[in-house]
Amino acid sequence: MLTVNQRTYQPPRQPTVVVCVDGCEPDYLAQAVAAGRMPWLQSALAEGTGLVADCVVPSFTNPNNLSIVTGAPPSVHGICGNYLFDTASGTEVMMNDPKWLRAPTLLAALADAGHSVAVVTAKDKLRRLLGHGMKGICFSSEKADQATLAENGIEDVPALVGMAVPDVYSAELSEFVFAAGVQLMRTRRPDVMYLSTTDYVQHKHAPGTPGANAFNAMMDRYLGELDAMGCVIALTADHGMNAKVGLDGRPDVIYLQDWCDRAIGTGRVRVILPITDPYVVHHGALGSFATVYLPPDQPAAPIVAQLRGLRGMELVLERGAAADRFELPADRIGDIVCVSERFTVIGTSVARHDLSGLDAPLRSHGGISEQRVPLVVNRKLANVDPNRRWRNFDAFDLVLNHLQ
Amino acid sequence: MLTVNQRTYQPPRQPTVVVCVDGCEPDYLAQAVAAGRMPWLQSALAEGTGLVADCVVPSFTNPNNLSIVTGAPPSVHGICGNYLFDTASGTEVMMNDPKWLRAPTLLAALADAGHSVAVVTAKDKLRRLLGHGMKGICFSSEKADQATLAENGIEDVPALVGMAVPDVYSAELSEFVFAAGVQLMRTRRPDVMYLSTTDYVQHKHAPGTPGANAFNAMMDRYLGELDAMGCVIALTADHGMNAKVGLDGRPDVIYLQDWCDRAIGTGRVRVILPITDPYVVHHGALGSFATVYLPPDQPAAPIVAQLRGLRGMELVLERGAAADRFELPADRIGDIVCVSERFTVIGTSVARHDLSGLDAPLRSHGGISEQRVPLVVNRKLANVDPNRRWRNFDAFDLVLNHLQ
Structure with missing residues (x-):
């Protein structure tokens, strides 16, 4: 048993993957499933567990990714935005430096306990926060070609994945995360893997539209491969996404x-x-x-x-x-x-x-209106009350402590 | 000056049209304008006034249409749903009968004051409520072929409009409303016209999708014709519309x-x-x-x-x-x-x-989440505070009392 930030976790008994899909408003999944574009998810929902959870407000990427990997809200881990005003220095700074982190991650604790851990994130800005103090593999799609054994626990990533490093503004930057996850599971079978994408597609495409459905169909294929390898998979999101326009279609x-x-x-x-x-x-x-x-x-x-x-x-x-x-x-x-x-x-x-x-037309997030996110596990769970207020940062608790 | 339900209105100085677009979530207009499908609306927003208003909750058709034509909430006019439990008789009944109406409509008062008034509604269920006590033209697309001079103030409607009576489940049922409005304005030039559509399309198609954009482009063409005839036009809605599905795409x-x-x-x-x-x-x-x-x-x-x-x-x-x-x-x-x-x-x-x-996938309404509706007038208005809480039932007040 492992206790991190006052929550206790059982060790993983099978390869366990938590996926944070950036900007995954629940309706993206609903519309893609209804259109027949996510057969894996459809069966995971039927044979596993589908909950809707609340993310952290501000509904931004950094606070929520850190909440998921610490199992705690920003009052505990300290990351309350992507960007802040540092009152000590009187300057505005990116909140990408681990010096802002006030709590250990479950990922680091699992690695310290002897479990093999791998983290793949789309943008490099999150990598240092997610990998802070963690022994194991941790790299970004964005800088996959710069990964070294010393810094990232792995090298030659593009060759492993079989993809060139994609443009930072592309759907492929997220696809690279999934493709890398599948190859890591196939070749190294880590005990725990955390995959975190980017919301480039969700900022442009509404639920049910061709661009959104294509992204979700792509994701579904990779998650199906991980499932076929015996992985327990939890899928959640850092935040939702909504159109943010006035009647004239311009940003409101x-x-x-x-x-x-x-x-x-x-x-x-x-x-x-x-x-x-x-x-x-x-x-x-x-x-x-x-x-x-x-x-x-x-x-x-x-x-x-x-x-x-x-x-x-x-x-x-x-x-x-x-x-x-x-x-x-x-x-x-x-x-x-x-x-x-x-x-x-x-x-x-x-x-x-x-x-x-x-x-x-602008689509964005940050508010209470983007607080609802999916929380799906491809297994039946024990002691799960659908009327409880679930949080996206309950994802590791569900897959480590609540499997039937 | 005319006082109805404790609000005072100036008489119309030019042909005045209030349009209630059933289920018109503001995003329908925003996405269609952004896609270049609503050139009339785009110019009306630029040269006129675009507000976002709150409709009545329950965000259903009957309460909101009656609020718009009485200028008052359901506590005044009595129509609080499409359907109710009649405690007096112990039965559940449709709320389509004018016996449920507790307040006069502005339409009837305008007609009594000598103005010519015409009302066209998509479904017949609303016709008797909207036309209650009103001298003038009042008919539905649904039963356009049954309109009589005695009952509806007009006959031979399909010939006037140049369209056959459409199916009750169709986009054309609403198109018939607009086409009839244009022909009435062209042939009879009523002082005041109220047009009310049905949300068949909005229940099926999300904002920005081809089905929704086609509907809004159709509407835009007819409204452009009315504008070209010199009409003051207010466009609002009875309620918004949202996807109402779980992660599996089925109704939640x-x-x-x-x-x-x-x-x-x-x-x-x-x-x-x-x-x-x-x-x-x-x-x-x-x-x-x-x-x-x-x-x-x-x-x-x-x-x-x-x-x-x-x-x-x-x-x-x-x-x-x-x-x-x-x-x-x-x-x-x-x-x-x-x-x-x-x-x-x-x-x-x-x-x-x-x-x-x-x-x-189910789309529906009724809640607070569907309370926001557009409130657009194709004229600049005087004394309009965008931070005020506007209601869809301020539409007649705006076009009769606030023109610059």
Whole structure:
């Protein structure tokens, strides 16, 4: 038995794979199954277990991947966005460095306990966080050709996978993750594997459309191969995905820095968009969650009251209430947290968002409206109450502790 | 000036058309505009006014159409569903009879004030309610060939429109409404026209898909013709529309009568689904809103508490709280009101829903998740605050009182 972040896990008894499908709104699976494009998933749902779970809000990639591999919310592991304002240094930084991590991962603990562990992620930004302190294999599709035994526990990855390194903006970047997972299972049979994709496709294609169904059909084929090799598989997501457009089909944006500049004075407030990462062409850094740092002499309450009155704003909370409600580290989320509605995103200033790369109506995430995610296991489970509030970070608990 | 249901309206100064597009989730328009399929709407949004409004919950056809033509919520006009339990007679009945109407319509008042008024609705079920007490033209596509001067103020409708009466389950049933509106405007130029379609297409096709875009392109052409004739046009909807399926693509249903039978005893509770109407093939009478009538000896509170714990249930309220929150007539909504979530519907008993007619993954409405609707006017308006909570039943107020 292994205890990590106050949860106890039994050791894996068969090869165990947890898959985090980036941006996998449940409807993607539903529509693809209904169209006959996911025969493996259809049978996994019939013969295994299909739950719908809540992800962590902000419904972004880093906080949720870290929640899944720690089994805990951001209040425990500390990763509350892809991007934050570091109050200590007074700078805005990417949250990719393991120095931000406040809790050990279950992956590292399993490796320390003698189990072989492999991690494959699409983008390199997540690799160091997921692999922190972990002995084993850990690499990204994005930099698969740069993997070394010393740094990644593996080399010559493209040759193993039989694919060239794909473009960072492509469906193939995620396919590479699945193809690598299948080849790793075939050649090395790790005890535990964690696969994490990128949501490039989901940012462009709505559930049931040809682009989305093709992606899910591809995923289904690889998961079927893993299943055929005897793997226990849990499929979940870091967050959902929704259209974020006005009636004219253009992004429906609350430009929050501009609003604060008008309301409180130019430059007195700092608006942080935790969706920000190095790759923003497909969403223009527009998501449904923002944090606001106020000047010391500015009380939060009157600003909160005004922000709540804005069309498209779903929820505005002060720091303490937001930390409680969403289980976030209070020292890293600013004075005010804003969550916009299903069809609305939050930006900083008009001038700071380059939307020229958007070649399809904006789809994005970050809010409560993207909190529902699938949680599927290809086995019947014991003691599973469908009316309980399941979390995506219960995935390892289900596959290690609840198999019938 | 005309005062109806405590709201005051100026008389129409030019031909004025209010269009209620059944099931028009805002994203239908956004995706069709983005795809270049709605050039009239694109220019109306650029040169006129595009708002997003809240419809009435339950987000069903009858309550919302009556709200639009009375300018008032169901607590005023009395129509709180398509279907209700008549406690006086102890029977379940359709709410199509004007005897259920508790308020006059603006349409009747305009006609009484000497303005020419025409109403065209897709299904006949709405016709008597919309036309109650109104002098003028009022007919349905469904029974266009049976219209008489005495009953409908017009005859020989198919010849006027140049279309045969379409099948009740077809996109053409709604096209007939628009085609009739254009011919009425061309030949009789009514002062005020109200057009109301059916959501057959929206129940089958998601926003941005070919079926949905074709419907919206069709609508756009007719609205462009009305605009070219000098009409002021307001476009709104009775409710939105969402996929209502589980991960396996099949309807995600809370069978509430079965649940109550198990919890309280078989047949002791009566569950009413106000979505019920004579035409349920395309949605199986499954929506996201239900009311529950308890036996006199059964307190509501413990049942409410249990129902709130069910997966997929968004909100469960006792009668008084539900009447307050949704502005409903308390004497017509039962002891408990249940609203399910975006992807979940409520049924009665498994055996009472025939889902064999569903040839596409279920899409439906009824809940809070379908409350957002478009509210577009092809004119700039004065004194319009986009942060105000607009309602679809503000449509006549906007076009009669707020033109610049």
